[in-house]
Amino acid sequence: MAQPTITDVARHAGVSIKTVSRVLNREDGVRDSTRLRVESAIADLGYAPNQSARDLASRHAHLICLVYDDPSAYELPSAGYIMRMQSGALRVCRQHGYELLIHPCNYRNKDIHADLEGVIRRARPAGILLAAPLSNMRGIVGTINASGTPLVRLSPGLKRVQDRVVATNDREFSAGMVHHLAALGHHRIAFISGHPKHKAVGQRLLGYQDGLEQCGLAFSPQLVAAGDNSFCSGRTAALQLLQQPCRPTAIFAANDDMAVGVMHAAHQLGVRIPGDLSVAGCDDITLAQQVFPPLTTTRQPFAAMAEQATLMLIQGSAKDRPDQDGVVVPGSLQIRATTGPPPE
């Protein structure tokens, strides 16, 4: 037969549907004996509530929506980054009976606001998880906030941590990477900057400068090349950096994809790693351990961050406590085999 409904359960337990609804939603004000009776009726019938009905009546779906930037749906620039956030979000969703909707979109697209309003309106998610770099774009944050849907931002790259934000300490750990390189004896440390719209990654350039200063090294604009977070941009930037007269002995890229691009370029030019050139990245995506030699980088606990954020969303909506303190999840240096002393 069809799935049992709340009415069946009520009849079976000899109570009203409202009482069943109460035990379903863990509201208090139900006598223990009644609750037990209802629970066993639920078990007897193998009943499970119908989400659509629930969502319609309660005016929001039991859905968390993960929104991220996906410029080219087919090239998948940072699959590892997204997948790890997904995993984390999924884990918490499961625990709380929510489902995860994924919604990639392109910030360069004019329709993005209508698009976001569309999902919100149609799917009515209980909350939105906004990944960087979308999380640092005023307009997008504004559109979501205007809809009234609870929002938590991931790595928005703000100076100070705000509420409803899960942040990283990009600036600090980037300085740390420079310290590591300087300690190995490097003086000419180059940097490949990331996507210009991505503020958290932008903090890494500042951290690089902090690090140089702290180590008593001069900052030289010629040692900074622009990338856009992609493998290709890292390779291009490295080619340029390695072919200039006074070549750097180390290249620190603002993310792992670009760092792997650097390695690729070095191999092409016959530059040995780490003998002739040290390479460092950021993020510790899966790829970092699969290239040869394994890449020195900074581990970002993306999954844990997404877990935190999802929890904020779910608990915030459950407890009618929409404001929650921001947290910063620190990255940690992963020294592997692409960094070593400079040549000579």
Place this chain on the structure above:
Amino acid sequence: MAQPTITDVARHAGVSIKTVSRVLNREDGVRDSTRLRVESAIADLGYAPNQSARDLASRHAHLICLVYDDPSAYELPSAGYIMRMQSGALRVCRQHGYELLIHPCNYRNKDIHADLEGVIRRARPAGILLAAPLSNMRGIVGTINASGTPLVRLSPGLKRVQDRVVATNDREFSAGMVHHLAALGHHRIAFISGHPKHKAVGQRLLGYQDGLEQCGLAFSPQLVAAGDNSFCSGRTAALQLLQQPCRPTAIFAANDDMAVGVMHAAHQLGVRIPGDLSVAGCDDITLAQQVFPPLTTTRQPFAAMAEQATLMLIQGSAKDRPDQDGVVVPGSLQIRATTGPPPE
């Protein structure tokens, strides 16, 4: 004010809600002039239908659920594979006003049946996309079919293509890869097999054997090592293969993750690619072009396959035409830089 509802649109357009519903659902039997009037009312009001209400009334959600095996939510073995399927599915979902729910699960877990029944009952997806290796497991397919939810299987690795299946020609293109290697002059071509439960990947071993036979090369069990589709298993298998007395001159791995593991092992042992050893993979994940040298592999159009499958699901449910022919999407050889003539 609150979001406009179908009633508001109907009033604004001077028609009944049923007519609005008709244009929303692209049913025919609406005069063009009426349709236009309704459409402009929708635009004027910025109306978008409420999915929960729609889903409740129509008894299924406008949701496609992608179910895949995710043994360790945190290690993300084949992120590229999953991401590409996701992209493809997403693309079609968007076009048709559906959302994509992702549901990783672990087939080793005893609760997987209850788990699947759970999502199906709660989310009521319009259809399920089942990725390999789940797609070749009888029990899982049975559980989903028992629920009555439309299902399309991706790469189930069947001998013959069945309905509601999007398959690959693994056996054929694997033989093709052996031809490529043999044509370069290789005689000792080793193979690293994939996950034993993954039948489509299992077909690749058969294809390898076909290829050998077609090229007049003898099959030797010593040239076959067992892997499990992971990077690490590929590395381990290669280490073993490369340290045996009569070393192979080429290693063909049943997927790219393992092939990259082979490259890693070769680098560690100081074996040069492709000078001393040719390496080939399967799938053409993003990684394949990021390692150095770029990996020779077989491109699997995962995104396109998922698009196909999603379309089958959406159109099947729309047209009450649950049965659809299976299709096979062929893989294509991508000759890159890891394969070359054998040494001497």
Place this chain on the structure above:
DNA sequence: CTGAAAGCGCTAACAG
């Protein structure tokens, strides 16, 4: 502590 009634916003028959 429990129940009755009134929708949530839409789709599904069935009439016109």
Place this chain on the structure above:
DNA sequence: CTGTTAGCGCTTTCAG
């Protein structure tokens, strides 16, 4: 070609 009338299965008032 278009409208009317019932629900879908739940949560929310508001009364007991």
